[in-house]
Amino acid sequence: MDLDPDLAALRPLGGFFVLRTAGEVLRPLPTLAQAYGNPVPAGQADPLAFRVRKVADTLHAPELRIAASVAQQGLAARLWSVALGCAALYGHLPDLDPRLLRWDPDGSAPDDLWLTEVRPLPADPATLTDTVVHGHLEPLAAALNARHRIAAGLLWGNAGSALAGAARQFEQWARAHGRTDAAAHAHALTAQLFTHPLLVGTGTRTGTAFRRRSCCLYYRVPGGGVCGDCCFTRAPRSSPRAPSG
Known part of the structure; x- marks a missing residue:
């Protein structure tokens, strides 16, 4: 099935999968390329710093690096969802070049994304990896590391958790709607994506379950607890810092 201009097939899957198209942009928004800029050009606002601060204020996070981790994982989840959903339903991937994706850093979760032009690409694992890992997650990790000194293992653990x-x-949606073919396709693609050197060591995947080898630090948010795929079974008490891989 060819990509349609509105990517309408993604809409029934819910907020993490839906990708708005150019005609729906109601105000000027930065591109993700601008958000990944490091350093940010003089005189320009820093949308990534704004997003991290917004998440910190919302969660009452005691450290900005916690908010940076949560913000990164949320954006990774959006990108993986769009890419995997399109690959499994359309058999094509829209070009998600950071210069084509506009982002509202002041939006709620899931992150609001707008694609300014729908350009079809192949949906093979290599293209998905190039699009999401190299096109987004690497420059995002570099920008956050430069600002907050977050360990690479933590950020790639977030990326693996978001993909899983x-x-x-x-897969749950596809099987519930009789799309066993799409579920199987997504499962196979995911398995291949997890062979990438930056993702292969992030955790253990059994069926659709995932147990990561690092911690996203969410347990340090007041009342946060541990996530379902955390390396911890309960929040640590004695150590002020979680292992970050």
Whole structure:
């Protein structure tokens, strides 16, 4: 099935999968390329710093690096969801070049994304990896590390967790709606994506379940607790810092 201009097939899957198109942009928004800029050009606002601060204020996070981790994982989940959903339903991937994706850093979760032009690409694992890992997650990790000194293992653990979560949600939806073919396709693609050197060591995947080898630090948010795929079974008490891989 060819990509349609509105990517309408994604809409029934819910907020993490839906991708708005150019005609729906109601105000000027930065591109993700601008958000990943490091350093930000003089005189320009820093949308990534704004987003991290917004998440910190919302969660009452005691450290900005916690908010940076949560913000990064949320954006990774959006990107993986869109890419995997399109690959499994359309058999094509829209070009998600950071210069084509506009982002509202002041939006709620899931992150609001708008694609300014729908350009079809192949939906093979290599293209998905190039699009999401190299096109987005690497420059995002570099920008956050430069600002907050977050360990690479933590950020790639977040990326692996986000991929596993997107795959699990898609497979559940596809099987519930009789799309066993799409579920199987997504499962196979995900398995291949997890062979990438930056993702292969992030955790253990059994079926659709995932147990990561690092911690996203969410347990340090007041009342946060541990996530379902955390390396911890309960929040640590004695150590002020979680292992970050």
